[in-house]
Amino acid sequence: MTEQASRDAQNHLGKRFSGQVALITGASRGIGLGIAKRLQAEGAAVVLTARKPEALAEAVAQFPDGTALAIAGKSDNPEHRAEVFDTIAEKFGRLDVLVTNVGINPVYGPLIDIDLDAARKILDVNVIGTLAWVQEAVHHEKLGFRENKGRVVSISSVAGQVPSPGISFYGISKAAVSHLTKSLAVELGPDIRVNAVAPAVVKTNFATALYEGKEEEVASVYPAKRLGTPEDIAGAVAYLASSDADWITAQVLTADGGVITAGGNA
Numbered sequence: 001m002t003e004q005a006s007r008d009a010q011n012h013l014g015k016r017f018s019g020q021v022a023l024i025t026g027a028s029r030g031i032g033l034g035i036a037k038r039l040q041a042e043g044a045a046v047v048l049t050a051r052k053p054e055a056l057a058e059a060v061a062q063f064p065d066g067t068a069l070a071i072a073g074k075s076d077n078p079e080h081r082a083e084v085f086d087t088i089a090e091k092f093g094r095l096d097v098l099v100t101n102v103g104i105n106p107v108y109g110p111l112i113d114i115d116l117d118a119a120r121k122i123l124d125v126n127v128i129g130t131l132a133w134v135q136e137a138v139h140h141e142k143l144g145f146r147e148n149k150g151r152v153v154s155i156s157s158v159a160g161q162v163p164s165p166g167i168s169f170y171g172i173s174k175a176a177v178s179h180l181t182k183s184l185a186v187e188l189g190p191d192i193r194v195n196a197v198a199p200a201v202v203k204t205n206f207a208t209a210l211y212e213g214k215e216e217e218v219a220s221v222y223p224a225k226r227l228g229t230p231e232d233i234a235g236a237v238a239y240l241a242s243s244d245a246d247w248i249t250a251q252v253l254t255a256d257g258g259v260i261t262a263g264g265n266a
Ligand SMILES: NC(=O)c1ccc[n+]([C@@H]2O[C@H](COP(=O)([O-])OP(=O)(O)OC[C@H]3O[C@@H](n4cnc5c(N)ncnc54)[C@H](OP(=O)(O)O)[C@@H]3O)[C@@H](O)[C@H]2O)c1
Pocket: 025, 026, 027, 028, 029, 030, 031, 032, 049, 050, 051, 052, 053, 055, 073, 074, 075, 076, 101, 102, 103, 104, 125, 155, 156, 157, 158, 198, 199, 200, 201, 202, 203, 204, 205, 206, 207
């Protein structure tokens, strides 16, 4: 069978990730869990991370037996990352898809007053953390990430595209994630494709302050007239990670119900 024919056959079955292994960081709930469920439903074995082991165990229990594995730890901790990659190497002997989904925003308010230590922490987790996950996946000798034509998809944000008052420094970090995506794609091609998805407001714990009690009003400025769901983002990530997107790299796919084009922000 030619490579294209085998790709078509897999896509027809709706199992674009059969035989593949996907790591999704920050996946005990929200967007990360939605992505993990979608990639698993399309055939991948999935590895989920988050800080709290109990919530991770509850997340894994939602998957068919033996299809999901959880490893608890802080995304910006090098020892945690080493444990994750070594465990994947030992259990599966390969990595095909890396979704860097962890992102934090511990502070709200104007940039002019932002606590600089909080700003450094945001950069550490959102930017340096994202880079570190990619570096270590590529360099790990037993994962074959390059040989497997590995795919990286990072979760950026529309807050990195237009100023979003109140969450500006977070937006700055996400602008860096988007640029990191493009720069890594240029460095790592043709073996590895690197893309990102930039969502507007998605209904998760993380974003409650942005819509709780005012969802209809917030959604009214979205051409789609609704806010996003984890499934909306999962569909975009699955596409970019799949062979359907084989010629797509260095892109930041805005998944925002049209709000940025309509003049809104995050
Ligand atoms: N929701 C939105 O409107 C929106 C819009 C644009 C972009 N995003 C981006 O989407 C990504 C996911 O956000 P979400 O809305 O799904 O958030 P969420 O519902 O709060 O989920 C975050 C997940 O990441 C884990 N996590 C958080 N900090 C971590 C850390 N330092 N190390 C390891 N795991 C960590 C959490 O579990 P633990 O708490 O147990 O660690 C949880 O599993 C983030 O990068 C965010 O910036 C979200």
